[in-house]
Amino acid sequence: MSSQGPTLPNEPVDFSIDLGEHEVLRRAHVLDAIGPDWDPVAVLQGEEAAYDLLYSGLSEEQQRVYDDLVAAGVLPRRGHGHASP
Template structure:
């Protein structure tokens, strides 16, 4: 055993970092970037409208694949 091995701990050393303060700062920056006029209900409504457009007008094969993905739980039932 070399002399550098003798300084290593025999047991694992506990290591923890508390990121709570960083997370709160990150969230504050996200909210600031969204701005005071951000409307989460309108954003969700727009997202639903986009999904409606995305999955409208499917041909027979596309509808079959869509139904299979819904049945498999990959896509939510609409």
């Protein structure tokens, strides 16, 4: 093994990568993995239902914290001004 390390080229080397082509390939792999039965509308509806359940039945203190987070712009307002009962 040489103590001088690797030999570097004296001229610039082009390290270009076509990210557009790579992104198309990545998306194709993602869609292939998801499968043909994927329903994005149903997924979004399921996420909304999960958030409704997450913010349901809050105690007074939890509701106060929720309202503070909404007022600060950390969480979106859900339902009619309060988390679902």
